[in-house]
Amino acid sequence: MKKSLASLLLFAVVLAGAAQTRPDFEVVDHVLIKYRGQDRDVVIPAGLGINRIGSRAFAGTQVYTVKAPVGVNAIDERAFAGCSFLKAVSLPNTLTVLGRRAFFNCVLLETVNIPRSLISIEDGAFFNCSSLKTIDLPDTLKSVGDRAFSGCLAMESISVSARTRVSANAFMGIPCKITWKN
Secondary structure, three states, rough: OOHHHHHHHHHHHHHHHHOOOOOOOOEEOOOEEEEEEOOEEEEEOOHOOEEEOOOOOOOEEEEOOEEOOOOOOOOOOOOOOOOOOOEEEEEEOOOEEEHHHHHHHOOOEEOOOOOOOOOOOOOOOOOOOOOEEEEHHHHHOOOOOEOOOOOOOOOEEEEEEEOOOEOOOOOOOOOOOEEEEO
């Protein structure tokens, strides 16, 4: 009886673990290290327990939209680089850091919500996102890195707090006027 109860408990534990893993998402130590799915519109399951989207996790994939779950606090270097079909990204209110070239060369990217929790946008984070039209950076943002928005040729409006430390070339080549908020 004890052996069958132990076997049943082990089976339940295995099933519970399997319910939280998905073959489309490779997760190691709470970091999404690779998206292997074929879906165009991706909602990263909250049940995966990730706190970071790792370097090159989505790079070069053919996703159209991505929604990151609450709990993600960082998007690492080049996580979405070269996603040439990516049009919209929904970021959670737990995000604090957008890594270097996180969205580099996402030429169709039009919509990104920048959460109030964001503290840092690193160098080239949106470099060559030539379809990005508007960005409202939160007052809580502490820094914007070098060439963070360079090559955003469709940009119609961008607003940033006067208290945010902005690299001299952060908005290089932006065709619109930058609004500085007090």
